[in-house]
Amino acid sequence: MHRKGLTELAAGLRAGEFSSVELTRDCLDRIGRLDGGLNCFITVTEAQALEAAQAADARLKAGDAGPLTGLPFAHKDIFCTKGVKTSCGSRMLDNFPAPYDATVTRRLQEAGAVMVGKTNMDEFAMGSSSETSYYGPVKNPWDTARVPGGSSGGSAAAVAACLVPASTGTDTGGSIRQPAALCGITGLKPTYGRVSRYGMIAFASSLDQGGTFTHSAADAARLLGAMAGFDERDSTSVDRPVDDYVAQLDEPLTGLKIGLPKEYFGAGLDAGVGASVEAALEEYRKLGATLVDISLPNTHLAVPAYYVVAPAECSSNLSRFDGVRFGYRAQDPRDLADLYTRSRGEGFGAEVKRRILIGTYALSAGYYDAYYLKAQQVRRLIRDDFLRAFEAVDVIMGPTTPSTAFRLGEKAGDPVSMYLSDIYTIAANLAGLPAMSIPAGFAGGLPVGLHVIGNYFAEARLLNIGHRFQQVTDWHVQVPAGYE
């Protein structure tokens, strides 16, 4: 049962081959047996999950099932869940049962999905390895000496190890696509504003976007359809109808123009990763697509611009954690200043502190123009590169990451080297474009991801492009040894 994806499981539930309670118990059982070695989950919500599964079975029996009724999923611990601990991977929120549900939480509940737990992540989604969590690092199921990527590492590893058929994630600079690539699964970051940010704990508000982890693009289509849509509670939510992602999966790819930016295939790209990506591109050519060489000349500026914009917005967003209204409070504060300073000093880990400090510096008097304003100008140049490219091509492809999964601790002491693991993913966040990573093979026994960037609101096209590839390849159904 655990090898099946959402689409197949939904059919099985409707046909009465198994119940949602049986399916949910199977997930809980696998989590209990296998998660000790992976650390994907911060909280397992067994009692609530079984209760939701029973309700789902009643709906299925009554013929009143929604698109996700009875299907188990894991929720990144950045999404607020009413009455359930929502830690964001931080000591700061270790004692925080969210007082309300995020819009994504509510939508998935309404669609009938069964949450089995909350997944581990880099603290406040700041990291590319899931090592900065207060709850300890997540391990990659393909090699537990290696990282699963981050920040949504728990969500990615849980799907890769078949503990759950699907999970949610958030992506500010690559936090869905990079772990999806490193764990060998499908990860989709929609267009900025497509999925509501309400109740999704904010890191960098102009970049944050919620999305999906699944084995297949077809499963992602089903999950995204339930998550996406306008929300008046998110001031940057886009008021535009949601496409029927499932309906467009089988469209032919004949005539599809794929842009290959020369900047994504240059120095710094691991040869094994490059070879897998080339082989995947050849599959697309066989499917009727045309490959076009293009250039995104400001690519090299994406990571530096990001490390001004993201920390600046982080320092502003995280000022709400002050030890007064929610979260961690230091013991016996001398005065109000001591309460703020020590609660924040003790509640946040090192990477979060680094980013708050960089952001505070970049926004401080006399430096705003030199850093934040400059970075926002460069951001436009990066966005304009994409607009020009999409006049000539339908989608852009390249590797999701420059290398396969790195070893735990390998980059922990060197922030800049860690930041560069998102070198191919960050530009899509700065431009607000939808992008996806799909499994494209292995290098040295570790998964490789193919990165596909689409034009604004082209999620249906991306999923179609992923689905057609997955009909002629089997990379997305590979499961790591020990988790079959």
Added chain:
Amino acid sequence: MALDAEAVEKIAHLARLGIDAQHIPEYSRNLSDILAFVEQLDAVDTTGVVPLAHPLEATQRLRADDISETDERETFLAVAPSTEAGLYLVPKVIE
């Protein structure tokens, strides 16, 4: 631009962020590395480029000035570290 220990302490104060004295040299080194990295941006001529604040250039939506939320005071106070009589408690600020 390199940030020395004094600069790190000043920024930490602005952010009301407690940093152990023993870790300041490490922050000073890491933050200086990050700033050196982002200073690649200085080489780009951005004269006349309008900063991009929102990827889709969206503007703030307006809505009617109606009451849309119910009173959730008790719910939100329940997750606070210290409250009394419907108020958040902090150390005394006036002697």
